[in-house]
Amino acid sequence: xxxxxxxxxxxxxxxxxxxxxxxxxxxxxxxxxxxxxxxxxxxxxxxxxxxxxxxxxxxxxxxxxxxxxxxxxxxxxxxxxxxxxxxxxxxxxxxxxxxxxxxxxxxxxxxxxxxxxxxxxxxxxxxxxxxxxxxxxxxxxxxxxxxxxxxxxxxxxxxxxxxxxxxxxxxxxxxxxxxxxxxxxxxxxxxxxx
Numbered sequence: 001x002x003x004x005x006x007x008x009x010x011x012x013x014x015x016x017x018x019x020x021x022x023x024x025x026x027x028x029x030x031x032x033x034x035x036x037x038x039x040x041x042x043x044x045x046x047x048x049x050x051x052x053x054x055x056x057x058x059x060x061x062x063x064x065x066x067x068x069x070x071x072x073x074x075x076x077x078x079x080x081x082x083x084x085x086x087x088x089x090x091x092x093x094x095x096x097x098x099x100x101x102x103x104x105x106x107x108x109x110x111x112x113x114x115x116x117x118x119x120x121x122x123x124x125x126x127x128x129x130x131x132x133x134x135x136x137x138x139x140x141x142x143x144x145x146x147x148x149x150x151x152x153x154x155x156x157x158x159x160x161x162x163x164x165x166x167x168x169x170x171x172x173x174x175x176x177x178x179x180x181x182x183x184x185x186x187x188x189x190x191x192x193x194x
Contacts, residue, residue: 008076008102013137015073019129022092022122024083026073031082032063034091038114045115049151051176076102083126092117095126097134105141107134111157124157131161131188141190148175149182158186162193 016025036059039046046053057065069080080096093113100107109130113123127145134140145163147154158165163186172183188194 006102008100009074011076011102011138014133017129017133018086019125021086022083022126022129023086024081024095024126024129024133027066027069027080027082029067029070030063031091032066033059035066035082035094036062038091038093042112042115045118046112047176049148049154049176050112054176076100079107081126081130083122092122093126095123095130097130097138099144105139106144107138107140107142108144108146109134110146111154118153123153124160127157128161131194135190135194140194143188143194145186147184147186149184155184155186158184161188163188164193 016023018024036057039053039062040056043053043056069078072078073080078096078098078100080094082094083092084090085092091114093111095109095111097107098110109127111123111127131143134143143163145154145158147158149155149168165184166187167185169183169185171180173181175181
């Protein structure tokens with residue numbers, strides 16, 4: 001017999017946590033400026049992979065997206081997370097837990113880092129911290145990382161963290177410029193790496 005599923009809005013968990021170098025937290029009103037600056041700095045690196053990064057947003061547009069993300073976080077429909085350097089307070093990048101299936105306790109980690117902080121291990125550190133958070137606080141049974149098969153940096157993060165490559169979905173979706181692309185699926189499952 002199936003157990004009734006608690007309405008996710010009633011699930012309580014911390015809105016922030018730390019790793020060695022990072023403060024990782026839910027979005028807050030006013031974060032739009034910092035996100036906007038990071039997007040403007042990184043737009044050329046984001047364009048090939050992120051559909052939302054095809055044009056430069058205004059500060060107001062970034063703030064609107066942050067506020068929408070805050071609301072989704074509170075209703076537990078999508079858990080966007082921002083990661084900041086603990087000492088300087090500078091926004092390093094954005095991540096989160098997406099495509100949430102609360103009954104199965106399945107989550108997908110997505111991430112991007114501002115260009116000037118790329119190559120310093122921050123995304124790997126953030127994704128490791130978010131994986132641990134999902135396992136311990138959200139009782140995740142499955143955590144996925146999906147990425148374009150051509151995105152070597154995203155693949156490397158999943159592989160460094162010991163996620164198992166489960167599938168290559170050929171011609172699964174379109175890139176932001178409209179070309180068919182293949183999607184890699186990596187996962188950690190409770191009892192097998194999680």
